[in-house]
Amino acid sequence: MTELAEPRALLGPAGLLEPGTELSRYEQAPNLLTGTAAFVARPATEGELTALLDWAHRERVRLIPQGANSGLVGGALPDDSGTQGVLSGERLRERFELDTASRTLTVSAGWQLDEINERLAPHGLQLPVEVGSSPSVGGMLSTNTAGSHLIKYGDVRHRVLGLRAAVPDGAGTVLDLSRPLRKRNEGLDLKQAFIGTGGTLGVLTEASLELAPLPRSRATAWLAVPESGLLDVLTTFERHCADSLAAFEVVSPAAAALLTERHEHLLNRIPRGEHFLVLAEIAADDERAEDKLTEALEAAAGQDLLHDARIGAPQRMWEVRHAIPEITERMHPVLSLDLATPRSAITRFRAEVHTRLAETCPDIRPIELGHYGDGGIHLILPLPQRIAADRDRVDELRMLVYDIAVHRYAGSFSAEHGIGPKNHDAYLRYVPEAVRATAALLKQHFDPHTVLAPLPRER
Numbered sequence: 001m002t003e004l005a006e007p008r009a010l011l012g013p014a015g016l017l018e019p020g021t022e023l024s025r026y027e028q029a030p031n032l033l034t035g036t037a038a039f040v041a042r043p044a045t046e047g048e049l050t051a052l053l054d055w056a057h058r059e060r061v062r063l064i065p066q067g068a069n070s071g072l073v074g075g076a077l078p079d080d081s082g083t084q085g086v087l088s089g090e091r092l093r094e095r096f097e098l099d100t101a102s103r104t105l106t107v108s109a110g111w112q113l114d115e116i117n118e119r120l121a122p123h124g125l126q127l128p129v130e131v132g133s134s135p136s137v138g139g140m141l142s143t144n145t146a147g148s149h150l151i152k153y154g155d156v157r158h159r160v161l162g163l164r165a166a167v168p169d170g171a172g173t174v175l176d177l178s179r180p181l182r183k184r185n186e187g188l189d190l191k192q193a194f195i196g197t198g199g200t201l202g203v204l205t206e207a208s209l210e211l212a213p214l215p216r217s218r219a220t221a222w223l224a225v226p227e228s229g230l231l232d233v234l235t236t237f238e239r240h241c242a243d244s245l246a247a248f249e250v251v252s253p254a255a256a257a258l259l260t261e262r263h264e265h266l267l268n269r270i271p272r273g274e275h276f277l278v279l280a281e282i283a284a285d286d287e288r289a290e291d292k293l294t295e296a297l298e299a300a301a302g303q304d305l306l307h308d309a310r311i312g313a314p315q316r317m318w319e320v321r322h323a324i325p326e327i328t329e330r331m332h333p334v335l336s337l338d339l340a341t342p343r344s345a346i347t348r349f350r351a352e353v354h355t356r357l358a359e360t361c362p363d364i365r366p367i368e369l370g371h372y373g374d375g376g377i378h379l380i381l382p383l384p385q386r387i388a389a390d391r392d393r394v395d396e397l398r399m400l401v402y403d404i405a406v407h408r409y410a411g412s413f414s415a416e417h418g419i420g421p422k423n424h425d426a427y428l429r430y431v432p433e434a435v436r437a438t439a440a441l442l443k444q445h446f447d448p449h450t451v452l453a454p455l456p457r458e459r
């Protein structure tokens with residue numbers, strides 16, 4: 001058992017939760033992945049955090065950074081050994097520095113998306129990330145959160161002007177890469193090494209973020225579209241709305257059917273019948289969002305691409321979209337895959353996956369929803385018990401789909417959720433050896449004793 005006298009003295013009772021305390025909220029992710037924490041360390045300042053990392057480096061203790069624990073690949077969870085500590089960033093909240101003239105925010109890693117946007121709204125500003133969860137700043141940078149507004153605003157990486165990262169090198173190093181500048185060309189842009197790398201290289205303590213103006217008007221509709229027309233509707237909307245197209249989310253008929261079973265009260269907000277549904281949102285910097293939406297709808301209808309459409313208040317329409325992952329994340333057993341292909345290939349990719357699955361497991365009915373506008377697709381495969389009980393079979397299924405995405409369509413096995421333990425094998429299979437070797441060199445430099453989660457290695 002780890003001797004905790006030093007972190008106890010360093011962090012105090014609010015900063016160190018020891019065995020015997022209720023730790024379960026740090027040990028279970030929303031999609032039911034679990035781990036067992038030896039303790040939970042909750043530093044409140046960067047100074048406490050660096051001292052904690054030094055202790056862990058000296059004592060060879062593994063610490064798993066955790067933000068709001070809404071990640072879906074197990075990256076924020078300790079393993080089942082009961083020997084790893086959770087390093088929660090939730091008390092890192094010292095800074096919230098808004099510069100309205102520069103449209104930037106410098107903020108500590110523990111702040112969460114919803115509370116940030118609540119504070120920004122009176123200033124007409126936003127951090128434009130649209131997700132069904134409320135992630136922390138540390139978690140958003142570490143997973144490079146994407147979400148449903150990527151098509152207009154880009155992923156979180158595009159918002160990051162700077163960051164600070166504490167690394168467990170035994171020397172108390174904090175990399176200050178945090179000046180909130182849009183223009184800075186001073187050689188290697190090292191901050192990128194800490195974005196999207198799942199807390200494997202360092203612990204983020206704060207970020208400087210570029211904000212976006214809140215749109216002056218928004219208009220949202222659910223469309224019923226034949227699958228063959230999805231790409232044409234998307235390009236029609238882009239032609240008519242240009243930069244104002246803020247979301248183009250697709251829900252397959254099987255995914256929409258889940259609402260019928262569990263959220264009947266939402267059904268009057270979407271077109272009836274067995275169609276692909278699209279949630280299209282226009283966010284305009286003038287008052288014309290509804291006009292633009294109407295123009296785009298008329299253009300799509302004029303090409304016979306639409307079966308039906310319902311326009312409604314954005315919040316009511318998004319409730320429908322967010323209800324679906326809430327259902328699928330609690331489905332069990334499922335194989336849930338987070339994929340991307342070029343947009344132009346997504347329909348062919350989907351058809352090939354369906355054909356191959358029908359050949360190998362005809363009783364699996366895939367459920368799909370996704371950020372189609374940027375080539376993302378969440379593929380959820382409800383598993384019959386006989387398959388779920390056979391780990392090799394589940395891995396085979398996963399690799400069957402990943403192979404199609406990566407090898408046949410130049411896609412990705414992880415569109416937005418990251419690597420974590422869940423994608424360990426896929427990282428080894430698809431990430432080129434030279435890239436993995438370079439990542440391992442960085443890991444060795446910043447974290448020579450593997451205090452933070454290890455990079456995937458051959459078992």
Ligand SMILES: Cc1cc2nc3c(=O)[nH]c(=O)nc-3n(C[C@H](O)[C@H](O)[C@H](O)COP(=O)(O)OP(=O)(O)OC[C@H]3O[C@@H](n4cnc5c(N)ncnc54)[C@H](O)[C@@H]3O)c2cc1C
Nearest residue numbers: 067068069070071075076135136138139142146147199204
């Ligand atoms: C209903 C629902 C919908 C979602 N929709 C989307 C979506 O549309 N798009 C999307 O991209 N994601 C989505 N997610 C996934 C999740 O919300 C994101 O991955 C999010 O960015 C995780 O942030 P977090 O604060 O919860 O991080 P955590 O889950 O706590 O951690 C995630 C990773 O970041 C690391 N980490 C956390 N804090 C730090 C830190 N301070 N320093 C270094 N590393 C750190 C962890 O070690 C872990 O590897 C969804 C999740 C849910 C539950």
